[in-house]
Amino acid sequence: xxxxxxxxxxxxxxxxxxxxxxxxxxxxxxxxxxxxxxxxxxxxxxxxxxxxxxxxxxxxxxxxxxxxxxxxxxxxxxxxxxxxxxxxxxxxxxxxxxxxxxxxxxxxxxxxxxxxxxxxxxxxxxxxxxxxxxxxxxxxxxxxxxxxxxxxxxxxxxxxxxxxxxxxxxxxxxxxxxxxxxxxxxxxxxxxxxxxxxxxxxxxxxxxxxxxxxxxxxxxxxxxxxxxxxxxxxxxxxxxxxxxxxxxxxxxxxxxxx
Amino acid sequence: xxxxxxxxxxxxxxxxxxxxxxxxxxxxxxxxxxxxxxxxxxxxxxxxxxxxxxxxxxxxxxxxxxxxxxxxxxxxxxxxxxxxxxxxxxxxxxxxxxxxxxxxxxxxxxxxxxxxxxxxxxxxxxxxxxxxxxxxxxxxxxxxxxxxxxxxxxxxxxxxxxxxxxxxxxxxxxxxxxxxxxxxxxxxxxxxxxxxxxxxxxxxxxxxxxxxxxxxxxxxxxxxxxxxxxxxxxxxxxxxxxxxxxxxxxxxxxxxxxxxxxxxxxxxxxxxxxxxxxxxxxxxxxx
Numbered sequence: 001x002x003x004x005x006x007x008x009x010x011x012x013x014x015x016x017x018x019x020x021x022x023x024x025x026x027x028x029x030x031x032x033x034x035x036x037x038x039x040x041x042x043x044x045x046x047x048x049x050x051x052x053x054x055x056x057x058x059x060x061x062x063x064x065x066x067x068x069x070x071x072x073x074x075x076x077x078x079x080x081x082x083x084x085x086x087x088x089x090x091x092x093x094x095x096x097x098x099x100x101x102x103x104x105x106x107x108x109x110x111x112x113x114x115x116x117x118x119x120x121x122x123x124x125x126x127x128x129x130x131x132x133x134x135x136x137x138x139x140x141x142x143x144x145x146x147x148x149x150x151x152x153x154x155x156x157x158x159x160x161x162x163x164x165x166x167x168x169x170x171x172x173x174x175x176x177x178x179x180x181x182x183x184x185x186x187x188x189x190x191x192x193x194x195x196x197x198x199x200x201x202x203x204x205x206x207x208x209x210x211x212x213x214x215x216x217x218x219x220x221x222x223x224x225x226x227x228x229x230x231x232x233x234x235x236x237x238x239x240x241x242x243x244x245x246x247x248x249x250x251x252x253x254x255x256x257x258x
Numbered sequence: 259x260x261x262x263x264x265x266x267x268x269x270x271x272x273x274x275x276x277x278x279x280x281x282x283x284x285x286x287x288x289x290x291x292x293x294x295x296x297x298x299x300x301x302x303x304x305x306x307x308x309x310x311x312x313x314x315x316x317x318x319x320x321x322x323x324x325x326x327x328x329x330x331x332x333x334x335x336x337x338x339x340x341x342x343x344x345x346x347x348x349x350x351x352x353x354x355x356x357x358x359x360x361x362x363x364x365x366x367x368x369x370x371x372x373x374x375x376x377x378x379x380x381x382x383x384x385x386x387x388x389x390x391x392x393x394x395x396x397x398x399x400x401x402x403x404x405x406x407x408x409x410x411x412x413x414x415x416x417x418x419x420x421x422x423x424x425x426x427x428x429x430x431x432x433x434x435x436x437x438x439x440x441x442x443x444x445x446x447x448x449x450x451x452x453x454x455x456x457x458x459x460x461x462x463x464x465x466x467x468x469x470x471x472x473x474x475x476x477x478x479x480x481x482x483x484x485x486x487x488x489x490x491x492x493x494x495x496x497x498x499x500x501x502x503x504x505x506x507x508x509x510x511x512x513x514x515x516x517x518x519x520x521x522x523x524x525x526x527x528x529x530x531x532x533x534x535x536x537x538x539x540x541x542x543x544x545x
Contacts, residue, residue: 039447039448039449173304174515174518174519175514175518178518178519178520178527178530179530181520182527182529200448201520203521203522204520206522206524207521207524207526207527227524241449245448245477245522246448246475246476246477246478246481248476248477248504249504249521251523252521252522252523255522256522
């Protein structure tokens with residue numbers, strides 16, 4: 001369980017202050033697929049960075065299970081929460097083979113002995129549907145979907161309890177997106193993971209998340225079970241967002257707020 | 259040659275690149291038509307050949323290793339092998355384009371007003387002052403309240419939505435016959451994406467400009483287009499009106515594309531065949 005308690009974050013740019021987050025409260029239960037949605041600049045990635053300990057919040061607390069997490073974390077705390085970023089093209093080191101990329105967290109967190117690394121990496125690759133031969137390849141020989149699979153395998157390597165997925169499928173084609181989402185759901189079940197899923201794509205959220213937070217300009221607009229939020233949105237902003245979703249079926253249009 | 263009332267008619271267009279490994283054919287006998295004022299979508303995934311089609315229409319593929327066959331008839335004139343000087347007269351005046359990323363499409367080291375000046379000058383001789391006034395008027399029409407500030411800005415000072423308005427206005431300022439829109443809304447948030455599509459619709463309606471919308475997003479197609487072509491690995495696999503295509507998709511690839519989109523009804527994600535059929539070898543479905 002992750003508890004976000006009254007988090008605020010300001011950035012100081014020259015003489016102006018940007019309030020990126022204001023009094024954010026939320027509870028992420030174990031095994032949730034917890035979606036954070038909002039448009040660019042709504043603060044969703046800032047929030048992820050605070051949960052990860054990359055940024056220090058100005059106010060508020062982050063609790064994981066029964067311990068408070070600070071921006072400065074020990075190895076064990078860092079291992080618990082892993083991160084899959086938006087752009088698979090820039091998140092993998094172009095000068096490292098896939099083997100080196102995935103084995104780094106194995107070494108840092110001392111997960112397996114050195115002589116078992118290759119075996120473990122090939123196992124991790126098989127979880128994400130890639131052949132062991134990918135180990136010797138470099139990122140530029142992979143397609144976008146394959147790169148995102150490697151990024152997921154790397155996040156899994158540390159044996160985390162929580163995965164933060166920041167727009168993991170936004171850069172992918174629809175068919176590939178659907179495959180990666182299916183893979184994520186399968187992995188979640190298999191490893192008993194909690195997902196914090198950050199996205200601006202509400203149709204994806206509708207289909208994979210059980211809870212959703214709608215953010216707007218650093219504040220929470222709406223918070224609740226996914227089905228409720230989509231069928232009975234209470235805030236005007238959420239209604240506008242749902243109305244703007246491009247849909248392909250008539251029955252979807254009927255579900256949009258009037 | 260028979261005269262047709264089509265604005266753009268692509269006939270048996272083939273495109274291949276000669277590479278170190280051999281010849282790679284990226285377009286295989288494409289046929290496509292647009293009438294004046296018609297809104298047509300070309301839908302496909304990355305690598306299907308949709309963007310190179312727009313580049314051919316604009317005459318932007320002229321490397322030595324490119325070989326082109328077929329015809330691109332624009333107002334009944336084959337423009338496939340026109341010289342660059344001839345193309346300069348067409349680009350920005352008769353045919354213009356909106357790219358995917360509005361910030362990247364603008365030149366980062368020039369102010370917006372200078373970039374508009376260039377486009378205005380391309381149409382007819384105009385002074386900087388007149389260009390500024392003309393552009394202000396145009397920007398006001400796309401609900402930009404302070405056009406003077408925008409014109410004095412550099413691209414990086416604009417938000418994504420604002421930059422997209424600027425780019426759309428720039429593409430439409432010379433009232434072209436044909437607007438190519440290459441994933442015009444992909445880089446934007448859903449609400450801004452909606453606004454951008456509405457704006458494009460409104461402006462092109464006023465000038466009776468035909469639009470060729472390039473996208474991978476079936477939702478965007480459904481909102482914007484009247485007629486749809488589905489392209490897969492350089493082959494058009496299905497064509498039909500929007501209504502026909504969405505109510506009764508005929509080709510297995512089109513069906514897969516439609517199924518793959520997560521639905522608002524929340525029925526879960528579709529399962530995938532890991533070894534899909536070779537869609538390109540399945541005959542084209544014409545409604």
